[in-house]
Amino acid sequence: MTTPxxxxxxxxLLIAWQLRDKNVLIVGGGEVAAGRLxxxxxxxxxxxxxxxxxxxxxxxxxxxxxxDRVTYHDRLFEGPEDLVGVDMALTAIDDxxxxxxxxxxxxTRHIPINCADIPxxxxxxxxxxxxRGPLQILVSTDGNGPKIAHLIxxxxxxxxPDDVEQTVLNVGRLxxxxxxxxxxxxxMLGKRRMGWMIKVSTQWSLEELAALDDxxxxxxxxxxxxxxxVPNDQAxxxxxxxx
Amino acid sequence: MTTPxxxxxxxxLLIAWQLRDKNVLIVGGGEVAAGRLxxxxxxxxxxxxxxxxxxxxxxxxxxxxxxDRVTYHDRLFEGPEDLVGVDMALTAIDDxxxxxxxxxxxxTRHIPINCADIPxxxxxxxxxxxxRGPLQILVSTDGNGPKIAHLIxxxxxxxxPDDVEQTVLNVGRLxxxxxxxxxxxxxMLGKRRMGWMIKVSTQWSLEELAALDDxxxxxxxxxxxxxxxVPNDQAxxxxxxxx
Numbered sequence: 001m002t003t004p005x006x007x008x009x010x011x012x013l014l015i016a017w018q019l020r021d022k023n024v025l026i027v028g029g030g031e032v033a034a035g036r037l038x039x040x041x042x043x044x045x046x047x048x049x050x051x052x053x054x055x056x057x058x059x060x061x062x063x064x065x066x067x068d069r070v071t072y073h074d075r076l077f078e079g080p081e082d083l084v085g086v087d088m089a090l091t092a093i094d095d096x097x098x099x100x101x102x103x104x105x106x107x108t109r110h111i112p113i114n115c116a117d118i119p120x121x122x123x124x125x126x127x128x129x130x131x132r133g134p135l136q137i138l139v140s141t142d143g144n145g146p147k148i149a150h151l152i153x154x155x156x157x158x159x160x161p162d163d164v165e166q167t168v169l170n171v172g173r174l175x176x177x178x179x180x181x182x183x184x185x186x187x188m189l190g191k192r193r194m195g196w197m198i199k200v201s202t203q204w205s206l207e208e209l210a211a212l213d214d215x216x217x218x219x220x221x222x223x224x225x226x227x228x229x230v231p232n233d234q235a236x237x238x239x240x241x242x243x
Numbered sequence: 244m245t246t247p248x249x250x251x252x253x254x255x256l257l258i259a260w261q262l263r264d265k266n267v268l269i270v271g272g273g274e275v276a277a278g279r280l281x282x283x284x285x286x287x288x289x290x291x292x293x294x295x296x297x298x299x300x301x302x303x304x305x306x307x308x309x310x311d312r313v314t315y316h317d318r319l320f321e322g323p324e325d326l327v328g329v330d331m332a333l334t335a336i337d338d339x340x341x342x343x344x345x346x347x348x349x350x351t352r353h354i355p356i357n358c359a360d361i362p363x364x365x366x367x368x369x370x371x372x373x374x375r376g377p378l379q380i381l382v383s384t385d386g387n388g389p390k391i392a393h394l395i396x397x398x399x400x401x402x403x404p405d406d407v408e409q410t411v412l413n414v415g416r417l418x419x420x421x422x423x424x425x426x427x428x429x430x431m432l433g434k435r436r437m438g439w440m441i442k443v444s445t446q447w448s449l450e451e452l453a454a455l456d457d458x459x460x461x462x463x464x465x466x467x468x469x470x471x472x473v474p475n476d477q478a479x480x481x482x483x484x485x486x
Contacts, residue, residue, distance in 0.1 A: 010285075010287055010377070011285050011286045011287060011374070011377070011379065012259035012260055012261055012262070012286055012379060013259070013260040013261075013262050013282065013283060013286040013288075014257070014258075014259055014260070014369075014370070014372060014379050014380075014381035015257075015258060015260055015357075015367040015368065015369060015370075015381070016255035016256070016257055016367060016368040016369075016370050016381065016383040016385075017255055017256040017257070017258055017366065017367045018255055018256075018365060018366055018367060018368070019255070019256050039256065040256060042253075042254050043254045043255055043256040044253055044254060045256075109353075110352075110353035110354070111353070112355070114258075122261060123260065123261055124258040124259060124260045124261060125258065125259040125261070126257075126258060126259075127257070127258075127259050129257060131254070134253070134254070134384055134385035134386075134387050135382075135383070135384055135385075135395065136254065136255060136257050136381075136382075136383045136384075136385065137257075137380065137381065137382050137383075137395075137399075138257035138258070138259065138379075138380065138381040138383075139378075139379075139380050140259040140378070140379045140380075140381075141377055141378055141379075141411045141414075141415075142259075142377040142378075142379065142411075143377075143415070144377050144411045144412065144414055144415030144418070145411070145414040145415055145418055145440065145444065147414075147440060147441050147444040147445070148410065148411055148414045148444055148449075148452075151444060151445070151449065152378065152380075152403070152407070152411075152449070155402055155403075155449070156380075156399050156402065158402075159398055159399065159401075159402040160395070160398075164395070167391065168384045168385075168387045168388070168391055168395075169387065171384075171387055171388040171390075171391045172384075172386070172387030172388055175387070175388055197388065197390060198390050201388065201390040201391055201394060202390070202394070206391075206394065206395070206398070209391075
């Protein structure tokens with residue numbers, strides 16, 4: 001028997017980074033770069049992509065041609081001037097030495113960087129991801145095996161209701177409607193609002209929440225919020241409003 | 244019927260941030276600060292916590308007394324000098340104006356910051372988290388409702404095998420053992436290693452992988468890797484090795 005191998009690190013900080021209108025630099029034009037491009041565009045970033053056009057991945061070419069949030073330069077990375085105004089940098093090139101060089105430049109400028117295939121040079125990793133509209137899930141195994149992260153991700157996907165995206169959107173809409181009915185920040189009202197939302201979210205199933213439409217939401221607010229109650233389920237809420 | 248409310252942003256970039264031996268500043272000493280302290284220590288950070296001792300949360304007091312990775316200052320945040328050498332900053336104080344001021348100072352210094360309760364000031368959010376040893380899962384609903392993130396998290400927790408932590412650790416150990424038997428970076432051997440690990444991880448259930456011990460791993464490598472095969476399951480691997 002041998003001693004269990006110690007993992008490289010014992011944990012990461014999992015966070016939802018805000019990229020809206022931030023400038024992301026991607027160096028590289030292959031398959032990995034294409035995946036990175038899609039994922040950062042999904043977080044509303046503005047992207048500058050630097051890669052010679054000879055080897056540009058089909059997906060990148062399509063996005064560059066149609067998405068005005070992407071600026072494309074048909075050339076190699078040139079130097080520090082390519083990092084001016086950059087909020088986050090990603091490299092996905094075969095040249096390990098060049099990737100390390102870019103990493104060092106970014107680090108001295110406090111620009112967070114991920115270098116594909118060079119874990120020790122990375123400020124962050126991507127892990128295995130699920131996206132269903134506003135719902136995002138990240139699975140990280142701390143370097144113990146990307147495949148096992150995929151398997152766990154698949155198990156999670158199997159347990160998410162098909163309409164979970166609608167559940168999340170509806171809860172957001174219900175909250176917004178409630179804040180409109182009972183406006184104001186903090187205080188007793190804020191607490192009552194939060195308490196009521198928690199009750200609805202816990203008493204109703206994810207599937208029931210997904211089935212709410214605008215009319216139902218208004219009824220739920222009339223019969224629930226206004227009367228300081230929470231109908232146990234959708235059927236009860238509808239019955240009450242039709243009584 | 245009204246138009247659906249547009250979410251605040253349409254997405255975040257979910258990432259596993261590397262904090263090992265990085266310096267994290269936490270300003271605040273209440274319950275939220277206590278939670279932040281635990282989560283960044285779980286990512287192997289070094290922490291400086293600034294908060295007057297009068298209102299220090301019990302958990303923080305305990306950690307400060309026992310964990311030598313935490314430096315505690317019994318005072319209020321003073322100014323830019325408190326940000327020197329800081330890699331990430333977190334505020335969790337009731338004073339919104341002071342929190343915004345710290346946020347601005349951090350931003351001009353390119354220090355990533357999260358200000359509790361002031362979403363627009365945050366570079367990143369924490370979302371709802373699951374941790375089972377090296378396995379970490381983040382659920383983010385993009386501001387549509389923290390409670391719904393908790394509910395989805397609970398549904399995920401229910402579907403994770405009890406010993407999923409062991410599954411992840413074992414896959415990491417098996418990979419390390421394989422790299423020891425067949426060392427070298429990249430090339431054909433690297434591809435064969437990766438292919439074999441993928442086969443084992445997909446053909447075996449998470450539960451079977453969790454049950455592997457060191458002896459079993461060696462047998463699996465003898466009967467599988469060495470013979471360029473993957474036993475369909477644990478029972479078959481054991482039977483082959485005992486034949």
